[in-house]
Amino acid sequence: MADTNEKTPENQANAQQNQPMFEVLRIYAKDCSLETPNTPAVFKMAWKPEISVEFDAKPTSLGDDQFEIDLRVTATCKIEDKIAFIAEVHQAGIFLVKNVDDATAHYLLGAVAPNTLFPYAREHIASLVNRATFPALNLRPLNFEALYRARQAEAAQKAKEEAVKKEGAAQQ
Numbered sequence: 001m002a003d004t005n006e007k008t009p010e011n012q013a014n015a016q017q018n019q020p021m022f023e024v025l026r027i028y029a030k031d032c033s034l035e036t037p038n039t040p041a042v043f044k045m046a047w048k049p050e051i052s053v054e055f056d057a058k059p060t061s062l063g064d065d066q067f068e069i070d071l072r073v074t075a076t077c078k079i080e081d082k083i084a085f086i087a088e089v090h091q092a093g094i095f096l097v098k099n100v101d102d103a104t105a106h107y108l109l110g111a112v113a114p115n116t117l118f119p120y121a122r123e124h125i126a127s128l129v130n131r132a133t134f135p136a137l138n139l140r141p142l143n144f145e146a147l148y149r150a151r152q153a154e155a156a157q158k159a160k161e162e163a164v165k166k167e168g169a170a171q172q
Contacts, residue, residue, distance in 0.1 A: 021065075021098040022108050027120055030070055030090040034128040035083075042084040043133075050078045053139060057114040065098040069113040073121040075129070075137060087128045087137075091121035111148035118142055 036042075053075050060068045070092045077084040095113050097105045122139045129137040 018099055020100045020104070021096055022100070022112065023096040024116060025066065025094040025096055027091070027093040027117065029120075029124060030092040032089045032124060032128065033087070034132055035086045036132055037086075038082045038084065039132075042079050042082055045079045045082070047135060048079060049084065049135075051137070052076045052078075055142070057110065057117075057144070059109045059113075062094065065096055067095050067097060067109055067113075069093050069095060069109060069117060071114050071117040071121055073118070073125060073139075075125050075139065077129075077134070077137070085129060085132060085134060087125045089121045089124045089128070091117045091124065093117050107148065110151075111145040114144040115142075118144065 053073065055071065055073045057069055057071045060070070062068055070090050072088065072090050074086065074088040076086045093113060093116065095109065097108050100108070118141070122141075125139060126137055
């Protein structure tokens with residue numbers, strides 16, 4: 001009598017197909033720009049920059065368990081009230097997310113994928129700023145996992161507050 005738990009090639013292939021998967025398929029620059037609206041005047045000013053950085057990550061389903069994440073990073077540098085430069089990069093990647101529950105997929109696409117893309121965007125911004133002959137701009141690393149967890153905690157708190165409001169309104 002044959003053992004049904006036997007490790008045949010067919011059984012192994014089926015087991016592999018059902019394994020959770022997260023894979024980077026491609027990383028690429030989707031768009032980049034550098035604006036220097038007040039050059040050359042800002043080159044003559046004392047270099048006391050005020051740097052602000054904005055970012056967001058947008059997932060798009062491509063079908064077949066593939067998702068594009070578009071990480072937008074915008075660095076704006078002001079000297080006094082003049083904009084020295086605005087550097088923006090859309091760093092994107094295609095990720096395979098397969099055989100995981102929705103919460104895990106949300107975490108992978110909202111935290112892990114942006115963490116993977118950010119070093120590329122960071123280098124791209126630094127290169128743009130350097131090529132415009134401004135002093136080096138090295139953005140500090142961002143922990144998208146911590147940001148993701150903070151957003152989740154904030155959303156849970158808002159949901160809890162909304163539930164309390166609804167409960168209070170229903171009792172009146």
